Amino acid sequence: MSQDMKFSWGPTLGVLWVSQLWLLLLLFESGLVISEVPPHYWETPYSQPYFDNSSRREVTATVGQAALLHCRVRNLGDRAVSWIRKRDLHILTVGILTYTNDQRFQSLHSEGSDEWTLRISSPQPRDSGTYECQVSTEPKISQGFRLNVVVSRAKILGNAELFIKSGSDINLTCLAMQSPVPPSFIYWYKGKRVMNYSQRGGINVITERSTRTSKLLIAKATSADSGNYTCSPSSSDSASVVVHVINGEHPAAMQHGNSSASSLRSMWSPVPLLAITTTTAAVAVTWNWNLNWNWNWSSGGCFVASTALLPAALAKWCWSRSWSLS
Numbered sequence: 001m002s003q004d005m006k007f008s009w010g011p012t013l014g015v016l017w018v019s020q021l022w023l024l025l026l027l028f029e030s031g032l033v034i035s036e037v038p039p040h041y042w043e044t045p046y047s048q049p050y051f052d053n054s055s056r057r058e059v060t061a062t063v064g065q066a067a068l069l070h071c072r073v074r075n076l077g078d079r080a081v082s083w084i085r086k087r088d089l090h091i092l093t094v095g096i097l098t099y100t101n102d103q104r105f106q107s108l109h110s111e112g113s114d115e116w117t118l119r120i121s122s123p124q125p126r127d128s129g130t131y132e133c134q135v136s137t138e139p140k141i142s143q144g145f146r147l148n149v150v151v152s153r154a155k156i157l158g159n160a161e162l163f164i165k166s167g168s169d170i171n172l173t174c175l176a177m178q179s180p181v182p183p184s185f186i187y188w189y190k191g192k193r194v195m196n197y198s199q200r201g202g203i204n205v206i207t208e209r210s211t212r213t214s215k216l217l218i219a220k221a222t223s224a225d226s227g228n229y230t231c232s233p234s235s236s237d238s239a240s241v242v243v244h245v246i247n248g249e250h251p252a253a254m255q256h257g258n259s260s261a262s263s264l265r266s267m268w269s270p271v272p273l274l275a276i277t278t279t280t281a282a283v284a285v286t287w288n289w290n291l292n293w294n295w296n297w298s299s300g301g302c303f304v305a306s307t308a309l310l311p312a313a314l315a316k317w318c319w320s321r322s323w324s325l326s
Contacts, residue, residue: 049076049135051143052114058146060180061123062235069118069145071133079136081116083107086130086144093118123149152179152236154186156229161242164225170218170243174231179212183233186214190227221245 052072061067073081083092083105091099093107108117120127128149134142157173164170176183186207188195195216196205202219212233218225226245232238 047075049079049137049141050074051133051141055143055145057144058148060148060150061120062152062178062180063124063149064122065235067120067123067127067147067149069120069131069133069147071116071118071143071145072114073116073133073135074114076114076135081107081109082134082136083116083118084132084134084142086132092131118145120147123147125149125151150178150180152233153177154231154233154236154239156231156239156241158241160240161244163244163246164221166222166245166247167220170216170221170225170245172216172229172231172241172243174214174216174233174239176212176233176236179233179235181235182209182212183235184209186231186233188214188216189230189232190225195229223247 050073052074055070055072059067059069069083071081071083080095082094084090085092092105093099096107096109098105098107104121104123106119106121108119109115116133118131118133126149128147131145131147132142133145134140155175155177157175162170172188174186174188176186188205195203204217204219205214206217207214214231214233216229216231221243223245226243228240228242230238230240
């Protein structure tokens, strides 16, 4: 039964295949298939180069740290990728070749990769601006990238000069401001000596890269701990503070670990420096000269004249003058 079915269907299928093949040949020979297809049919958007928009279009870099602009081009084929500086239309690179005398600019590309990277070594603020990744299609296609080069500076919280009472703790906090990426390290120095690895007991350095913060803690400070302390992140300009560790003879001037030098102001009040009384038969003249210290010098006084017959002042003239040390 199955053999009968096989022989009965075999000739039918063969005739069907021959008929379809014959019809296709007629269509190709007549040009109907080719003439009905638009000339650009085979050049679909997927066969042309196009940009992968997953790349970051705005990049922030720190002065002195290499800046990288990543351009991804799909279906590049035999076209070339160029990097152009927008402000002066200067061609920086074509392919992996550099076309500028400024050797800080370099094109990076791995064989078989869709990524073409513009690398700028030791960028400066003047390098900020727009850079175009351009593909040599007809017409050309391009994609712009914005580069911002910033100066990253460290900052030590508090004043630039600190007064600490002997026996108190020194607590310094440093921030790596405007750093686009967390610093790989933050070193503390006292003078030229690295504090991170100090052999002195009671010193602790706590660095949190994610928050770009580092703390220097010195327990039970002594006069030997006085000096210039510097915070130096790997990707930022350093910052310094001068620490004075003072014995307890001036308690109002002490920080107790956290006050600024401005606490000195409260321990001074106007002080009479000079009082002169000159008496003649008719007139007594009194001069007063006071000094006030509040980070400023000031002096003042009054001229008073009186007589024995008229104890009330016949004349009074006062003056004042100040000088700022700031």
